[in-house]
Amino acid sequence: xxxxxxxxxxxxxxxxxxxxxxxxxxxxxxxxxxxxxxxxxxxxxxxxxxxxxxxxxxxxxxxxxxxxxxxxxxxxxxxxxxxxxxxxxxxxxxxxxxxxxxxxxxxxxxxxxxxxxxxxxxxxxxxxxxxxxxxxxxxxxxxxxxxxxxxxxxxxxxxxxxxxxxxxxx
Numbered sequence: 001x002x003x004x005x006x007x008x009x010x011x012x013x014x015x016x017x018x019x020x021x022x023x024x025x026x027x028x029x030x031x032x033x034x035x036x037x038x039x040x041x042x043x044x045x046x047x048x049x050x051x052x053x054x055x056x057x058x059x060x061x062x063x064x065x066x067x068x069x070x071x072x073x074x075x076x077x078x079x080x081x082x083x084x085x086x087x088x089x090x091x092x093x094x095x096x097x098x099x100x101x102x103x104x105x106x107x108x109x110x111x112x113x114x115x116x117x118x119x120x121x122x123x124x125x126x127x128x129x130x131x132x133x134x135x136x137x138x139x140x141x142x143x144x145x146x147x148x149x150x151x152x153x154x155x156x157x158x159x160x161x162x163x164x165x166x167x168x169x170x
Contacts, residue, residue, distance in 0.1 A: 046098075049099065050099045050100055053095075053099035053100075053101065054101075054140050054143060057092070057095070057096070057101070057104060057136075057140060058137075058140050060088060060091075060092060061133060061136050061137055061140065063088065064085060064088055064089075064133050064136075065133055065137075067081050067084050067085050067088070068081075068085070068126065068129055068130055068133060071085075071126045071129065072126055075121075078121045078126070079121060082115045082119055082121065082125075082129075083115075085111065085115050085129060086111075086112055086115040086116060086119075089108045089109075089111040089112035089115065090108075090112050092104065092105075092108035092112075093105050093108035093109040093112055095108075096108060100145045100146065101139060101140070101144075101145055101146075102145075102146055102147050102148075102152075103135075103136075103139045103144060103146075103147065103148050103152050103155065103156070104136055104139055104140070106156065107132050107135045107136050107139070107159065108132075108136070110132060110159070110163075111129065111132040111133075114128060114129070114132070114163070115129065127162070128162060128163050131158075131159055131162035131163065132159065135155050135156075135158070135159045138155060139152075139155070
């Protein structure tokens with residue numbers, strides 16, 4: 001028996017971005033310039049926020065540890081706690097690098113991916129979460145900026161080993 005043929009249609013949409021920019025009075029080839037004073041103010045604000053970031057993010061890490069503690073104590077409600085951890089990690093993963101703490105971004109992204117929908121809920125999984133939180137706490141406590149060089153690589157390796165160790169347990 002032969003299958004009926006499938007018709008495929010291609011629709012080409014008009015690129016309206018050029019039309020919209022022209023409606024704003026922008027030339028597609030125009031050079032856009034920014035006010036140097038505004039750029040300086042923005043950089044100054046970012047630098048000020050960067051100085052406050054370690055204290056601010058430590059409160060978030062403490063919150064994550066509290067949610068983790070609840071995971072340990074409440075196996076029945078664990079899924080909801082994993083979802084909360086996932087949400088917090090999602091917010092954190094975009095912030096660390098902005099303020100000079102790339103390792104926070106890396107560990108938050110790992111935590112976010114690990115606690116995504118369908119994540120296991122075993123005690124081993126709870127321990128993997130703790131390993132991520134411990135790594136974040138060390139980064140902030142020791143003020144390890146950027147990728148952390150050799151120390152950062154060691155922390156990452158230790159976290160990866162923890163993930164491997166506990167992932168193999170059911």
